[in-house]
Amino acid sequence: MSQFPQLSQIDCVVSDLDGTLLNADHQISENAIKSIQALVEQGVVFMLATGRHYQDVHGLMQKLGVEMCLITSNGARVHSDCGKLLYHNAMPAHLVAEVIRLSRGFCVHRNLYQNENWWVEEPHEELLAIHASSGFSYRFCDFDSLLLNDVDKLYFNAGHDELLKLEKALQKSLGDQLCITFTSPEYLEVMNLGVSKAQALAQRFIERDICPTRVLALGDGMNDIEMLNLVGHRVVMDNASERVKSMVDHAIGGFANHNDGVALCLQRLLASKA
Template sequence: MARLAAFDMDGTLLMPDHRLGDATLATLKRLRERDITLAFATGRHALEMRQLVANLGLEAFLITGNGTRIHTFEGELLHAQDLTPQVAERVLHGEWNTTASMHVFNDRGWFTDKALPWLLVAHGMSGFEYQMADLKRLPTDEVTKICFVGDHADLEQLRLQLSDALGDSAHLCFSAFECLEVLPPGCNKGAALAVLSEHLGVSLAECMAFGDAMNDREMLSQVGHGLIMGNAMPQLISALPHLPVIGHCQSQAVSHYLSHWLDHSDLPYSPE
């Protein structure tokens, strides 16, 4: 029996319209009734996630910023990791051959210099918004991560540029087809989940996790029970071919799977 369940948000728990379905919320509450600890592991900001969890009436640990922060459900900071000022400076002031927009995150919020209202649709449940700013004037000693949003093919080329410039001083990952993130080295959801599981006295073998993108790879690969969404990035499915693939987030597949696991764990599972 799992003692800790970790969930990615977008493309996993949330439906394509970025809402949490009623069946999913009910199933998460059933897990809590079984004394299973919940953790939301997401690229979203801690400020946004704390509000969402409070609005949903759930007790859950928060792994945010793709592993840059871990908070208890009371809001206590358990772990923090930032880009070095040198890396932040290099990315913010670098000349990159890309049409992607740049987004900077620190503990005060989300900052960009290009208004993209369509990005806010994903944050409708919380009302969380970016702040317009001159990115080159932001303090470089408090940057948690930097995100580039654009066409996937363009981001693939940008990833090569950033890799050449930063080497092993940063971790690069796709959190979605249109989103490339620059994170501190060794920083990912899996590393953060390991910190959290140790804090809770739970082994990773006693954890289950759900995800859909390459930023979920480390988390899914190291838990006792990793599950991939049917709508996942093909790269993730290829990278972890031994893990089961469940249904689509549109049909609240996490709830469907967990309901079967809670009620009929002795029977084979089928996504249909």
């Protein structure tokens, strides 16, 4: 287990959302909001890195009351503090079409992020409720009639066993052309090759002259592993799977999203100020 850092050792904090900053009800606590604001007041850069859509995260950012860089769709899009699109890595349309074709026949709920839209073919009220706090919601369409340009990602929600079957089919046909990853046992996501939170973060660090060894990152999912291993201080949430925990070196533990773990972590960091 790695030693917890002092505030003087940290220039930037990066947090995942679901399973990390968001609690079990997919909300940001008042304690977390106040802790983030206090951290920024101390001159520490704060960023969000998530699989969620930009429109979704922008709504959550407004509740935090601080400007920040937003890495969304697992790194397919990056927006600046003032909302300017800095980076976009969309999937080629012919590969989107192939993913749609290959995923037919599986018992999964299919979702597609394209420009400002979250497209689905059928309702999923539990999934919609996860995004209620930001006001972001899906729209219905027939995927076969959709123009497939500017697609950031597709993701699939189902039981893990069914998603494993789909992952095998996608990896066999497209594994060398797309990034295919689980974010949790119930969510399988597909992005363009090279898309990841870590890749997007590394570029931001260069642009802002931030040394990765002076960064603390928090996450819980498979899509957080590269990001966590990129930085000098790694908080793997206690609610993360054992697989995730085993794949992050020298991690800091002791914080869970259902116990307001990000707020507790930041409060401990702030309390270390000399």
